[in-house]
Amino acid sequence: MFEKEQQAIEAHIQRYCIEHGLPEPGKINWAPIPFAGEWGISTSFFKLAAQEARLVKERTGQSLNVQQRAQEIAEGIANSLPELAGFTRYEAVRGYLDLFFSTAVFTQRVVDSILALGENFGRGDPKGERIMVEYAQPNTHHSFHIGHFRNAILGEALARLVEFAGFETIRASYPGDIGLGVITVVWAYQKFYLGQEPEGVHERGQWLLKIYVEATNLLTPKENETPEEKARREAFEAERREFYRRWDAGDPEVRELWLRTRRWSLDELQAILDMLDIHIDVWFFESEVDEFAKEIVEELIEKGIADDERPQGGAVIVKIDEKLGLKKEKYRTNVILRSDGTTLYLTKDLALAKIKFERYQVDRSLYVIDVRQSLHMQQTYKILELMGFPQAEKCYHLGYGFVSLPEGAMSARKGRVVLFKDVADEAIRRVLAVIAEKNPGMPESQRMDVARQVGLGALAYAMLSVDNNKDIVFDMDAALNFDGRTAPYIQNAYVRANSILRKAGGIPVQASFDYQLTPHEVQLIDLISRFPAIVQQAAQEYKPLYIASYAYELASTFHSLYHVVPVLQAESETMRDARLRLVAAARQTLRNALRLLDIQAPEVM
């Protein structure tokens, strides 16, 4: 906001150092002054003083007190700085040079700029780079559970973040639509449940999960199995394997059953993504990259990257450490083609990456995948590097911790799965109950929409307000608590701001902040002015958490101000107009931050 003035100050510091025989200060790092009623920017001189102390020690053998010298330098600069428009005073405190902004000028610049930019406030300049974010990769023929939800919401928040920060962004989904688990369901459907599928997108999706659990039970060896049971189980097992073989051979009947049941899973997935306002640009299916993956195996053998041990009855492998010339084991060795000639997950990931780089021309590829696949992803990137893809070093695995339940890890077979749809329904039910209590006047027609915004927002925030690598133990009551550090708390700040502006009849077109601002106002201005920098930092580090923390802090600051500082009843017309514009700017910033988290900002709640 004060870039020009800041440059003049930096030039002054450079001159001061030369004139006083001090070492070259180098790049000057500015940080906000910790809030104490007013605000501004500061820099410290510890490094410079330490550098000087070293030089003096070398020349004269004397030791300088670094703390004291830093303070002396800061004082010298503070006293010699000429007056600058936009700044009120300079202070030297314990080695820091503090420059205090003129509140009126700064505030007006911030507020005017936010209200002019609107939903684009915080958006970064185009980076000229294309990113693909891969997330939402559930297996088909299962149902969408709370762990899938973490993946989807984290991926979407990441996509929104990098897009807003200035990257051209493509959202990709990669469902696992084939494999033994999938075939198990198709087989069991054909054998036991053909044509018995229920109506309803979610019911049908969840029904497939039930079939999977039952089928897996039938196929799992039991203790104290009678010979008859054993024979039956083995017969089933043979049928299942035969089903897989027929799928692989392209048998029309099996393919049709597979596509039909897959459709039900994808319909359910689509319904949930719609509910979450997630719009995938590109769908890749595991079954579709298989052929291409086999070609890559041949390519790797030809290039001498892979070793073909098939003549010895083995598989095709890549000795990654050896090919990279590493002495110690790090990426180890990986199989890319089974001895029976079928591909593996890794092989398909190589194929998919190649498609991303060549067909979609992506410069940077992000993978939102469970942290347990960390080694696997590193191996993939290293093989891509060996294949000569320069984009390999811009591949990033956002590994997130897994979601478990208070009773332990989720397990469909043990019937221990929390389905997202059930949680979402419960969340909406609870919000409706709160609305009935707190806002009985809300029209019926509006209640469902608001309940959805608040309920789903609470769930999203529960997932995004924890750092990526942390495991989450999902507790329904904790996730649906609407007090404290939650989405409803943030949404409520937005609603309150909205309510003030509605009562005021709109936002004044212009206002001056030339009055004594209260500490609450200053703190709010300070925070909203930092939003663009937070966006860049969060995008740089791929951490939606920074936005989640920021949004909470902003809401908290607004709630405090709301309580203490009168807006509509301000003591003068000037102050009323100024505060209305400030409230509008805060509302806009809250909205923009929430949008990055895929959380809606309701007008009322």
Added chain:
RNA sequence: GCCCGCGUAGCUCAGUGGAUUAGAGCAUUUGCUUGCGGAGCAAAGGGUCGCGUGUUCGAGUCGCGCCGCGGGCGCCA
């Protein structure tokens, strides 16, 4: 054995090498509603930042060594 992650208040978690006294939320205790919506605000108690040792003017933050927990490690995904 090797690799990755984690260890901060009773619980769940934040914390760019730099700002008096390490911060939030939940839980506990107390106060605030004839004011703009109380899904709120204000406040109190609660900490050997796993242990040790370096680097540094300065370490919760960086290095090294331990301890503890979780995850991963050639034909699963």
